[in-house]
Amino acid sequence: MNSVRSHKVWLAALAAVVLALSGCSASVSLGGGGISQSDLERESARQLALDPEREPEVRCDGGLDNEVNATQKCQVHTAGNWVDYTATVTSVDGNNVKFNIKADDPAQVSGDAGTDSAAEPSEAPTAEAKSALEQNLNRSLQETTGSTPDDLRCAGPLDATVGAEQQCALLDGTRWLPVTVTVTGVQGDDIAFDWEVGTEAIPEPAY
Structure with a gap:
């Protein structure tokens, strides 16, 4: 055949992405009146990745309005799990909308959550x-x-x-x-x- x-x-x-996502806050400026869902997912993945060739998978519930403090719930796939993130508009200047995206619980990303968990999974x-x-x-x-x-x-x-x-x-x-x-x-x-x-x-x- x-x-x-x-x-x-x-x-x-994607393992390298785990470190980049830990406690990460990203900001990006996009043109247009607000940020569409697809743009939000794409730009979030790009900004959260430590290596531009190793972007995490991101899915959001929708886009972002062009209003300061507007928020949108997203999830980022890292280390085999979907982790909750929130994107927040930080400024609006004409057609430029800036936002940051942070983990709702940074410990889920850094691996600090669950202190009772065994260490063996990280060894292999x-x-x-x-x-x-x-x-x-x-x-x-x-x-x-x-x-x-x-x-x-x-x-x-x-x-x-x-x-x-x-x-x-x-x-x-x-x-x-x-x-x-x-x-x-x-x-x-x-x-x-x-x-x-x-x-x-x-x-x-x-x-």
């Missing part, structure tokens, strides 16, 4: 969440092929074990193609994987 492969993808890129890598796998795989496909799939889904998380596999699928126009993701290396919190795209169309996946 013909395939396309990539050999340099590190899932734990854990499975990469399904959403993080999809995000990293989508980025790798774009960087390698020069185009982004119309849709991308994975059946579940990827275990931090060399040789572990996970089934995904991408939509190319009207065709769904199978994608097999295989762990090739584990270093500390980092998980490296290969992906292989099949050429024979499959039914739309149920996952």
Whole structure:
């Protein structure tokens, strides 16, 4: 079966984001009368990321009005969990709206919450969440092929074990193609994987 492969993808890129998000306050100026939901999510992810190539996944309940102290609830995906954040408009100057976004409970991001929790999970890598796998795989496909799939889904998380596999699928126009993701290396919190795209169309996946 013909395939396309990539050999340099590190899932734990999002692990660095965890440190950047801890107690982080970001501010950005956008043009227009207020900030749309998509702009708020995109700009928040960019501002919260320690590395511009390692942006967290952000989802917000809506956009931000162009009024000082207007707020919007968001969630940021980090370390396999969704953490509550609040975006707040700090100033409005003509068409420019500035806002900051902070964790409602910074301890959830820094890992200080839950003092009774065991330390063992930090000593070994854990499975990469399904959403993080999809995000990293989508980025790798774009960087390698020069185009982004119309849709991308994975059946579940990827275990931090060399040789572990996970089934995904991408939509190319009207065709769904199978994608097999295989762990090739584990270093500390980092998980490296290969992906292989099949050429024979499959039914739309149920996952």
